[in-house]
Amino acid sequence: xPGYSDPGFDTLxxxxxxxxxxxxxxxxxxxxxxxxxxxxSSDQAASLFNMERPGxxxxxxxxxxxxxLEQRVAALEGGVGAIATASGQAxxxxxxxxLMGAGGHIVASTALYGGSQNLLAYTLRRxxxxxxxxxxxxxxxWRAAVRPNTRLFxxxxxxxxxxEVLDIPAVSRIAHExxxxxxxxxxxxxxxxxxPFEHGxxxxxxxxxxxxxxxxxxxxGVLVDGGSFDWEASGRFPELTQPYDGFHGMVFSEESTVGxxxxxARREGLRDFGACMSPHTxxxxxxxxxxxxxxxxxxxxxxxxxxxxxxxxxxxARVGHPLLDSHPSHALAQKLLPRGAGxxxxxxxxxxxxxxxxxxxxxxxxxxxxxxxxxRSLVIHPASTTHHRLSDEALAAAGIGQxxxxxxxxxxxxxxxxxxxxxxxxxxxxxxxxxGA
Amino acid sequence: MQVQVNGAQTxxxxxxxxxxxxxxxxxxIHGVLNDHSVWALQSRYLAHHGWNVLxxxxxxxxRSQGDAPESxxxxxxxxxxxxxxxxxxxxxxxxxxxxxxxxxxxxARLGARASHLALVGTAHPMKVAPALIESALNExxxxxxxxxxxxxxxxxxxxxxxxxxxxxxxxxGRRVLRSNPQVNVFHRGFVACxxxxxxxxxxxxxxxxxxxxxxxLDQMTPPKAAQGLIQAARAAGKTVQVAQLPVGHHxxxxxxxxxxxxxxxxxxxx
Numbered sequence: 001x002p003g004y005s006d007p008g009f010d011t012l013x014x015x016x017x018x019x020x021x022x023x024x025x026x027x028x029x030x031x032x033x034x035x036x037x038x039x040x041s042s043d044q045a046a047s048l049f050n051m052e053r054p055g056x057x058x059x060x061x062x063x064x065x066x067x068x069l070e071q072r073v074a075a076l077e078g079g080v081g082a083i084a085t086a087s088g089q090a091x092x093x094x095x096x097x098x099l100m101g102a103g104g105h106i107v108a109s110t111a112l113y114g115g116s117q118n119l120l121a122y123t124l125r126r127x128x129x130x131x132x133x134x135x136x137x138x139x140x141x142w143r144a145a146v147r148p149n150t151r152l153f154x155x156x157x158x159x160x161x162x163x164e165v166l167d168i169p170a171v172s173r174i175a176h177e178x179x180x181x182x183x184x185x186x187x188x189x190x191x192x193x194x195x196p197f198e199h200g201x202x203x204x205x206x207x208x209x210x211x212x213x214x215x216x217x218x219x220x221g222v223l224v225d226g227g228s229f230d231w232e233a234s235g236r237f238p239e240l241t242q243p244y245d246g247f248h249g250m251v252f253s254e255e256s257t258v259g260x261x262x263x264x265a266r267r268e269g270l271r272d273f274g275a276c277m278s279p280h281t282x283x284x285x286x287x288x289x290x291x292x293x294x295x296x297x298x299x300x301x302x303x304x305x306x307x308x309x310x311x312x313x314x315x316x317a318r319v320g321h322p323l324l325d326s327h328p329s330h331a332l333a334q335k336l337l338p339r340g341a342g343x344x345x346x347x348x349x350x351x352x353x354x355x356x357x358x359x360x361x362x363x364x365x366x367x368x369x370x371x372x373x374x375x376r377s378l379v380i381h382p383a384s385t386t387h388h389r390l391s392d393e394a395l396a397a398a399g400i401g402q403x404x405x406x407x408x409x410x411x412x413x414x415x416x417x418x419x420x421x422x423x424x425x426x427x428x429x430x431x432x433x434x435x436g437a
Numbered sequence: 438m439q440v441q442v443n444g445a446q447t448x449x450x451x452x453x454x455x456x457x458x459x460x461x462x463x464x465x466i467h468g469v470l471n472d473h474s475v476w477a478l479q480s481r482y483l484a485h486h487g488w489n490v491l492x493x494x495x496x497x498x499x500r501s502q503g504d505a506p507e508s509x510x511x512x513x514x515x516x517x518x519x520x521x522x523x524x525x526x527x528x529x530x531x532x533x534x535x536x537x538x539x540x541x542x543x544x545a546r547l548g549a550r551a552s553h554l555a556l557v558g559t560a561h562p563m564k565v566a567p568a569l570i571e572s573a574l575n576e577x578x579x580x581x582x583x584x585x586x587x588x589x590x591x592x593x594x595x596x597x598x599x600x601x602x603x604x605x606x607x608x609x610g611r612r613v614l615r616s617n618p619q620v621n622v623f624h625r626g627f628v629a630c631x632x633x634x635x636x637x638x639x640x641x642x643x644x645x646x647x648x649x650x651x652x653x654l655d656q657m658t659p660p661k662a663a664q665g666l667i668q669a670a671r672a673a674g675k676t677v678q679v680a681q682l683p684v685g686h687h688x689x690x691x692x693x694x695x696x697x698x699x700x701x702x703x704x705x706x707x
Contacts, residue, residue, distance in 0.1 A: 006586040019593040052482035054693050062598045070599025080608045081600040227608030254450055257474040258608040
């Protein structure tokens with residue numbers, strides 16, 4: 001029975017990690033905009049530096065406002081803890097670089113956000129970390145891609161923008177058989193739609209810029225550890241199970257049985273790479289999370305109406321949302337995402353690239369920009385923007401065509417959104433008539 | 438460090454420092470379905486402030502091999518064997534929950550070899566609801582959730598680095614349960630707590646000062662359940678300290694600094 005000691009999701013979204021400020025009585029989470037924290041004594045200072053006592057030293061490593069956000073997201077995901085980062089990309093980089101160095105290998109889904117695909121395919125390769133890409137539903141492919149130096153499996157809960165649902169239970173089983181963890185980007189679903197740890201994932205991260213915030217005002221990321229992966233039993237992670245020269249020979253897996261990953265990520269990754277979050281950003285993301293359950297419910301309700309409208313429109317060739325029987329992930333989405341598979345999806349119009357452009361430019365409510373998960377509805381043409389660095393083959397592998405349009409459905413009145421889309425589709429049709437005249 | 442005890446490989450966390458024969462020793466004993474890591478924010482400090490630390494994984498738990506103890510008395514045999522194996526002639530004993538009963542029994546048996554006794558989240562008798570014992574055996578995930586719900590007193594534990602105490606408790610419980618494929622150490626530990634009856638005799642037999650560190654919001658071992666032991670200790674003329682912490686049963690992680698101050702102050706003053 002839920003109650004104070006066993007709160008539900010909505011209660012945790014408001015209260016986890018926070019209490020009235022013991023000094024001022026402030027009910028809202030204070031913003032601790034300070035670089036550093038005064039030591040009580042020389043002994044306390046030394047103890048804090050040596051991880052003998054809890055406390056804050058320097059806001060690149062930890063900060064009280066960030067700590068509230070970290071606890072809150074960990075609570076919502078069902079993890080042991082979290083680290084707030086400068087962006088979602090910083091969270092992905094922190095996860096990868098905590099687990100491997102040059103010579104490491106990742107097996108990743110082909111259906112990734114363009115920035116993540118770029119990081120893995122090009123940037124990390126420059127630092128000696130290679131990635132093999134596998135279609136998310138190709139379970140034999142995941143298994144076959146494992147190498148002796150594989151350190152990580154990585155995918156998105158729902159692929160961007162095709163919404164291929166990652167079969168987390170099946171992929172995590174293959175990962176665990178190989179002795180490696182599964183990292184999941186849950187940005188497009190948020191913990192309100194799915195908690196990947198409950199299905200076998202070991203690490204989760206978010207671009208908190210998106211649904212966790214909802215207001216579209218800040219860039220941030222959060223990396224969460226489920227505490228489930230046994231680094232010692234795997235034998236593949238000396239970074240966590242052998243003495244670390246960079247911290248007095250500390251063996252992170254001995255310091256914390258279930259928190260070793262986060263310890264190293266914070267004590268090495270945040271300390272040395274420095275991609276930390278501003279406390280002001282953390283505070284703004286917390287404002288968003290307070291209404292996450294309410295917003296996600298409305299996102300899903302609006303999405304269902306828009307998907308139904310588009311699917312029935314004669315000028316629409318395809319709608320890529322698992323709500324529809326025609327989507328390849330429909331059955332898996334029903335199983336893993338019963339509340340919905342997100343409000344970011346793509347569709348193709350029956351027309352040329354120029355008509356696609358006319359469609360986007362005719363929209364009034366939908367904003368044409370490079371973001372998703374905002375409370376306002378958004379639109380973009382992936383092939384020329386978010387995924388523009390991908391080759392035609394990589395685009396096709398990610399389920400993106402030249403005429404594909406991606407929508408992020410916001411919280412406006414659904415009838416107004418449908419009216420906007422209806423008018424823009426008409427404009428696109430007329431653009432063809434003009435071109436033919 | 439790894440040490441052979443009764444022929445089984447045993448793990449002890451030493452707080453990042455090697456043992457120094459010239460220093461006093463403190464032994465930390467965890468509770469049911471826990472391991473040494475629950476003492477992280479107390480043991481590491483003491484290891485860097487003049488103490489040898491042995492934060493042990495009990496047999497059959499986490500990194501330690503051997504048969505998981507079926508009773509407080511069996512676990513006590515192990516603690517005494519551990520001290521002998523490491524060559525520790527005298528030690529302070531600190532235990533949490535089930536571990537507090539083990540520390541109590543060990544202190545009674547060790548006599549002058551026990552320099553201090555700290556009982557954290559203790560109760561005597563430490564009766565466990567039959568439904569919880571049954572769940573621990575047949576529905577351990579459900580029982581683990583119940584234990585962590587009952588142990589929690591706050592949704593905002595004051596840890597610096599974004600650790601979520603409830604989630605950590607759940608994950609650690611699952612890990613320790615998985616660490617022993619032969620025995621359900623959750624069920625066995627609860628049965629051992631429930632059946633221990635020698636507490637009042639043991640507290641009368643100790644030869645060292647005793648600290649009771651109790652969570653005023655503790656629903657697993659509420660402070661009133663420790664009063665019998667406290668009164669027995671006082672009646673027997675022992676040196677008794679009682680520290681009240683405004684937290685639940687996760688004393689070490691919900692109030693890490695207060696817990697450390699209680700233990701380190703006790704060790705320094707007595």
